[in-house]
Amino acid sequence: MPQPHDAQMRLAVSTVIFALRPDAAGRAVLWTPLVRRTREPQLGLWALPGGWLPVNEELEVAAARTLRATTGLAPKYLEQLYTFGEVDRSPDARVVSVVYWALVQSDEAARAVAGPNVRWVPADTLPGLAFDHNRIVEYALWRLRTKVEYTELAHSFLGETFTLAELREVYEAVLQRPLDPANFRRTMIASGRLRETGELLAGAAHRPPKLYRYDASVRTAGAREPFQSERPAS
Amino acid sequence: MPQPHDAQMRLAVSTVIFALRPDAAGRAVLWTPLVRRTREPQLGLWALPGGWLPVNEELEVAAARTLRATTGLAPKYLEQLYTFGEVDRSPDARVVSVVYWALVQSDEAARAVAGPNVRWVPADTLPGLAFDHNRIVEYALWRLRTKVEYTELAHSFLGETFTLAELREVYEAVLQRPLDPANFRRTMIASGRLRETGELLAGAAHRPPKLYRYDASVRTAGAREPFQSERPAS
DNA sequence: GAGAGTTCAGGTCAGTCTGACTCGAACTGC
DNA sequence: GCAGTTCGAGTCAGACTGACCTGAACTCTC
Incomplete structure (x- = not known):
């Protein structure tokens, strides 16, 4: 029988953001913005933009808010991707993440905010990210590529x-x-x-x-x- | 900025289960099992099988468990459908539901458990269900019908x-x-x-x-x- | 200012796929 | 033994798709 969860379980919302930008050779490729973790666990690693879900905020609004906080822009497309909830995906408490994916306009993405804690990387050659975020971005890429067809x-x-x-x-x-x-x-x-x-x-x-x-x-x-x-x- | 959620937020797992059964005219149509709510809110209404997510149980395992508890059977197909988290979808606390959908074998479904609190209904002519569960079943039906193609x-x-x-x-x-x-x-x-x-x-x-x-x-x-x-x- | 170089816009053609249809095969029930 | 049924395999025409062709329209170079 199900048992009520305790305070060890937390609900987060994250977003995989895609925009087209020219790579080193000048060809347009997919980029995604990452944020540096400023606290434990996984402090210092790059991760998807996101945060804890406030009690009175809609899931999609929370996703749009984190997107705006990261890129300073509004998405032209936003859709729920998947909910990741493996018991061991975070070392501390049980964290269930409702993940969204978003598309932002290319020319606006060009003037997106950047800083020491925000970094755009090519979506197909990611560095090692925090938690299971590499797997999440790969799934978002798969969804984008199948859905665009x-x-x-x-x-x-x-x-x-x-x-x-x-x-x-x-x-x-x-x-x-x-x-x-x-x-x-x-x-x-x-x-x-x-x-x-x-x-x-x-x-x-x-x-x-x-x-x-x-x-x-x-x-x-x-x-x-x-x-x-x-x-x-x- | 995101604020940590409080004890008012709860995480649930529910499952929309489909099986083929003959209708009154003998033609095979989609049926889905429902459970009667035995506590407030919405006491007495029919709802999707599900329950609170235990801290140390995987999402998919929780879905399979509730499915087994309802039908007494193991699903031949099980996939995450969507996460429903509207602020006002439950009258009391904020409830975020990770919903799965499942297919069970027809001949096994025929000998599924039934009782005063479990009832199979044709998926296309649902009664009024608790919470937003009508909308959830309709979405699961849409997903089944597009995905089967x-x-x-x-x-x-x-x-x-x-x-x-x-x-x-x-x-x-x-x-x-x-x-x-x-x-x-x-x-x-x-x-x-x-x-x-x-x-x-x-x-x-x-x-x-x-x-x-x-x-x-x-x-x-x-x-x-x-x-x-x-x-x-x- | 004439010609080269480029992409644009529209077309052809052959092979593939799909829906509608046909027909003999193989069984049971009368 | 014949009627009635579905099975399994095939045909045919139209729709769709990838490969390719050609004139149009612009800028750049000489």
Whole structure:
């Protein structure tokens, strides 16, 4: 029979945050911000942003708050990932962590706050993190990579308007493989979710591309997934 | 800044259990077992099986235990569904529930324990449940119905060996639409996951069908999903 | 200012996949 | 022995996808 838990059990909320940034070679890759632990256990190690869940705060709000505290930005996409609760995942008390994952816009991420206790690292080559956080980020990466193929969340990395080449770059960075530009255009247009703004992006040394805007109002064919939030309250 | 939670916050584990059973008309549909609440709040209402998380018990083990306590059976499939933590979902203290969903074998479910405080109901026509449990079951149903289309979890409803017609019945009951027998056979065989046992099922008033066995050892084309468990420890 | 170099936008084509359908095989019940 | 059923295997047309082609439209270089 279940027994009431005692004060040794604590509930935390953490968030895996993803943004696209250029790597050393200038190619866009996934980055994630980490915070340095300022207290025991695991003092000094890098960890996911997060904290204890306040009694009167919603889980998703707590996730958005820690995200803002770390990056100074509001997520364009925020969704619950998984709840990690292994008995031995923290050396001291039993800690159950409700983990969210978030996408933030690339150009805003470029001017994200940085400091001695906040550090952005490439999501695919993580250092050794505190607790089971390496495993958590790997799962979040897996979820992002599978979900980007059957949903329309890629635009969350971009601004209000974008070209098809920019959108394709997002897919290529997330999926880590090149996509045929012509076929990519065809499938994106066929999805019915893109609206032409009527404007072109001038300045490049080639034919100026059309600017598009994402249209979320189009009804999805299948049933819409519950419990996701687009542009949550900041 | 996050503040440490106090004793007003409690962590629970619940499970949505699905099994196939014939309805009044004899057609196989999804059923789920409920338990009657024996204490306040919501005393007397029907609710999901579950309980408080013991400090030294793993989340998944706690889910399997409550499942066994309710149905007397071991699940053939068990996976974390979502964590529900709205501040006002329980009238008294703040309760955060880590919810799992499980599939149990049809013929075993037929001899599941029943009593004044345990009741099986058709999953699509639920009575008014305690707390936010209606919403939770609906989400679990959505997850089952979408996931059965791109994974191989349907066989979890069946025994060791089964005919293609039996497997098709599972899909039809879950998806709530008829499937073409010939096309169903083609795609199932093409998946490479079915092994002929060499035996036939005799006795029916038609050509005897082959018996198949599910082969989990075949490598999946895409990356395998983490954090699912097939046949967890009972 | 003409040509080179680039990507953009739209198209073709072949192979794959999927839903609808057909037909003989193999059993039981009458 | 015939009717009725599902089983198992096959056909066919349309949809979809990856590979590829071509003219359009811009900037940069000479």
